[in-house]
Amino acid sequence: MRKKILLACAGLLFSQLASASDALPQRWVSAGGAFSEWVVALGGESKLVGVDSTSQYPRSLHSLPGIGYQRALAAEGILALRPDILVGSSEMGPPPVLEQLKASGVRIELLSAKADVPALQQNLTTLGQLLGQQNQAQALLSNYQQRLQQQAAVVKQARQQHPAPRVLLLLSHSGGNLQVAGKDTLAAWMIEQAGGQSLGEHTGYKPVSSEAMLALDPQVILLAGSRLQGDAARNALLEQNPVLAQTQAGRDGRVLVIDPTLLVGGLGPRVPDTLATLTAAFYPHAKTLSAEAGQ
Amino acid sequence: MTAIVRPRPMLLALGLVLVLVVWLSLALGPVSLPLGETLKAGLRLIGLPLEGDATQQADLILGQIRMPRTLLGIAVGAVLALSGVAMQGLFRNPLADPGLVGVSGGAALGAAIAIVGGSLVGGLPAAIEPYVLSVCAFAGGLIVTAIVYRFGRSNGQTNVATMLLAGVAMTAMAGAGVGLFTYLADDATLRTLTFWNLGSLNGASYQRLWPLLIVAVAVALWLPRRAAALNALLLGESEARHLGFDVERIKLELVLCTALGVGAAVAAAGLIGFIGLVVPHLMRLLVGPDHRVLLPASLLAGAGLLLLADLIARLLLAPAELPIGIVTALIGAPFFLFLLVRGRT
Numbered sequence: 001m002r003k004k005i006l007l008a009c010a011g012l013l014f015s016q017l018a019s020a021s022d023a024l025p026q027r028w029v030s031a032g033g034a035f036s037e038w039v040v041a042l043g044g045e046s047k048l049v050g051v052d053s054t055s056q057y058p059r060s061l062h063s064l065p066g067i068g069y070q071r072a073l074a075a076e077g078i079l080a081l082r083p084d085i086l087v088g089s090s091e092m093g094p095p096p097v098l099e100q101l102k103a104s105g106v107r108i109e110l111l112s113a114k115a116d117v118p119a120l121q122q123n124l125t126t127l128g129q130l131l132g133q134q135n136q137a138q139a140l141l142s143n144y145q146q147r148l149q150q151q152a153a154v155v156k157q158a159r160q161q162h163p164a165p166r167v168l169l170l171l172s173h174s175g176g177n178l179q180v181a182g183k184d185t186l187a188a189w190m191i192e193q194a195g196g197q198s199l200g201e202h203t204g205y206k207p208v209s210s211e212a213m214l215a216l217d218p219q220v221i222l223l224a225g226s227r228l229q230g231d232a233a234r235n236a237l238l239e240q241n242p243v244l245a246q247t248q249a250g251r252d253g254r255v256l257v258i259d260p261t262l263l264v265g266g267l268g269p270r271v272p273d274t275l276a277t278l279t280a281a282f283y284p285h286a287k288t289l290s291a292e293a294g295q
Numbered sequence: 296m297t298a299i300v301r302p303r304p305m306l307l308a309l310g311l312v313l314v315l316v317v318w319l320s321l322a323l324g325p326v327s328l329p330l331g332e333t334l335k336a337g338l339r340l341i342g343l344p345l346e347g348d349a350t351q352q353a354d355l356i357l358g359q360i361r362m363p364r365t366l367l368g369i370a371v372g373a374v375l376a377l378s379g380v381a382m383q384g385l386f387r388n389p390l391a392d393p394g395l396v397g398v399s400g401g402a403a404l405g406a407a408i409a410i411v412g413g414s415l416v417g418g419l420p421a422a423i424e425p426y427v428l429s430v431c432a433f434a435g436g437l438i439v440t441a442i443v444y445r446f447g448r449s450n451g452q453t454n455v456a457t458m459l460l461a462g463v464a465m466t467a468m469a470g471a472g473v474g475l476f477t478y479l480a481d482d483a484t485l486r487t488l489t490f491w492n493l494g495s496l497n498g499a500s501y502q503r504l505w506p507l508l509i510v511a512v513a514v515a516l517w518l519p520r521r522a523a524a525l526n527a528l529l530l531g532e533s534e535a536r537h538l539g540f541d542v543e544r545i546k547l548e549l550v551l552c553t554a555l556g557v558g559a560a561v562a563a564a565g566l567i568g569f570i571g572l573v574v575p576h577l578m579r580l581l582v583g584p585d586h587r588v589l590l591p592a593s594l595l596a597g598a599g600l601l602l603l604a605d606l607i608a609r610l611l612l613a614p615a616e617l618p619i620g621i622v623t624a625l626i627g628a629p630f631f632l633f634l635l636v637r638g639r640t
Contacts, residue, residue, distance in 0.1 A: 050614055068615025071483065072490045074497050076360050077614030080325035091483050095425055096498040104355045204481040264482075 024132050025107060029078055031070040031088030033261050034268035035111055036061055038124065039087070041140060041269045044131045050081045052088070056261040057270070075100040085130065089113035089265065113266040115189045117145060120267045140269070147272040148193070151279065155195035158283040165282050167196035168218035168249070170237075171205055171260065172225045178241065179205040180213070186263050187224070190271070194278035196220065210243040220282060221249040224260040233257045256281050300581060302588040309595035313369075316602045320365040321357060323606060325613035328353050363499040368605050369598040370504075370511035371496070371564045372574075374556040376597025377518050379571035380578075380590055381549045384525040386455055389579065393557045393571040396550055397439040397462045400469035402561040405435020406491055407476035414484045428491075429503065429562040436558035439465050444550050453546045455532075493618030494567035496605050503563060510559040514552050515594055521545060522586035529584060567620050569627035570597055580634060600626070 029050040030036040036055035039048060050065045052073075067078055070088055075097045078086065085107040092098065098108055111126060112119035121141055128137025169181035169191060181187035182200030191198040199216045200208075221244065226233045234255035238245045249255060262274055322333050336353035340362065378393040386395065394400065409431035413424070443465050447458030473488075480488060524545045527535035536542050557571070578592045604622040611617055 053615075066612075066615050068612070069486060069490070071487050072495065072497065072616075072618075074325070074609060074614065074616040076356060076609065077325040077616055079356065079360075080327075080614055094498040096500040096503070099500070100355075100359055100498075103359060104352065206478075 025084035372601025400466035401439025402436035405431035440554035493620035494565035
């Protein structure tokens with residue numbers, strides 16, 4: 001009964017919009033920061049009726065109802081938003097909640113949170129179809145790929161002139177212990193793509209002792225999760241962790257602040273820009289090239 | 296400690312409150328259903344053929360989401376409160392909590408092994424995956440409790456004080472184990488572990504519900520039969536023995552009831568604190584120390600309080616929801632303090 005009404009409404013809308021023949025989902029809930037960003041990039045922001053706690057960007061998403069953390073979703077809370085579709089990664093759960101949602105007619109679309117281009121291609125194609133924006137999705141994707149290729153070329157050229165800088169990404173939450181990004185993280189992927197050498201040897205994010213950080217002697221420190229920006233963030237970090245001031249990065253003042261929402265949920269639309277910024281910072285003497293990458 | 300109110304009206308009042316809270320738990324949620332629809336869906340659920348406007352959605356929300364959740368809340372609340380009474384009776388200490396014999400610590404360790412270990416070995420077969428967490432938590436609780444009980448035994452006797460200390464030590468060891476797995480966890484599993492430690496009735500389904508329901512009914516039928524023995528234990532172990540109770544057997548039964556009950560509750564809903572401690576204590580202040588009244592009163596109050604906490608948990612931040620452990624502690628702790636202060640003056 002309800003489905004019929006919904007279909008009828010959707011049909012009416014579509015005949016008015018003279019759009020695709022299929023009834024596309026009109027009310028979207030997104031459980032994943034990067035996915036929400038892509039939906040917005042594909043012009044679907046007005047269709048979003050709820051987002052999860054990792055969807056922090058663009059800031060306009062803050063005004064939408066929050067469905068909480070993607071692994072602890074609540075069936076009835078989401079149903080109250082009357083969504084047609086829920087998009088998220090395979091980490092979304094708990095499984096009984098997803099089943100309850102499916103049973104009440106919400107389409108569940110699982111996307112990949114892997115940080116590689118094939119996964120992104122798949123995600124964008126799916127989102128493009130579901131939003132009725134295939135062409136725009138295709139355009140975004142080819143632009144993205146092009147920028148990553150440009151990026152790779154820039155890095156290759158820069159590396160011929162300069163050795164790759166040793167980079168340490170530190171995650172800090174309100175003065176707690178610093179955690180270092182290791183292997184298999186989006187952070188490590190971004191550092192490598194931007195032409196740096198990621199120093200974390202462990203997997204995931206782990207606290208690392210000050211002494212070990214001194215021994216690693218990073219040339220660049222990336223700081224995620226700081227409330228401060230620029231010089232203020234750098235000074236606060238070095239003040240709270242005097243040992244870091246003894247590293248090469250500390251002595252040269254090469255501490256960059258990056259947005260921690262970039263580091264979760266796969267490749268988002270902001271990644272190429274960030275990579276260009278990072279490359280510019282990693283290779284300060286290769287200025288002409290990094291300016292090219294920033295286009 | 297004497298009763299503030301007479302037992303019969305008190306039980307009646309608690310029963311009515313529970314019925315009211317059950318109704319609220321079925322009628323309220325982030326999706327607002329008209330009262331008539333809820334009522335009709337409820338009647339259809341028990342087999343009456345009735346037609347309604349929002350038939351499908353109301354049936355689904357009431358039958359598949361709110362009903363299992365409410366049943367889970369009743370079972371978990373009742374079992375935790377009853378186990379609390381059993382432990383406070385066994386240790387003759389109103390500050391005893393079901394966690395004292397190591398069952399919560401063991402269950403947490405089992406859950407950590409399941410959550411983190413599962414992702415470390417690279418995922419489990421899909422057929423058993425949904426049940427691994429519950430089974431591991433239940434097994435962890437039982438194993439650690441068995442070890443604690445074993446430490447308390449010597450010469451055919453169970454020394455309650457030794458058992459208490461062994462429980463503290465084993466809980467600390469289980470905590471170290473959980474800490475180790477926390478360290479090994481990646482971000483996603485870490486969040487799962489954290490949320491599990493705060494408990495939730497979210498995602499309740501009938502398949503996961505029935506093992507707990509069986510245990511809950513068994514505990515709820517079994518423990519009240521031991522009310523006289525628990526009363527005798529209040530006087531002291533040797534006094535109870537002289538009164539003709541098989542004290543060693545009673546102790547084993549109480550520990551077993553707690554391990555099974557709390558183990559099953561924790562396996563179904565994660566760690567939910569404070570119900571097992573606050574409810575029996577509160578009921579003792581109200582109805583007095585007689586276990587024949589205390590046990591049923593705690594059962595009703597435990598179920599009611601947990602459902603109430605769950606209502607707050609799912610309505611406060613809707614469409615997201617709060618882990619219920621936060622709500623029970625937030626309600627329980629200040630109320631407990633209030634009772635302590637009032638009792639002193």
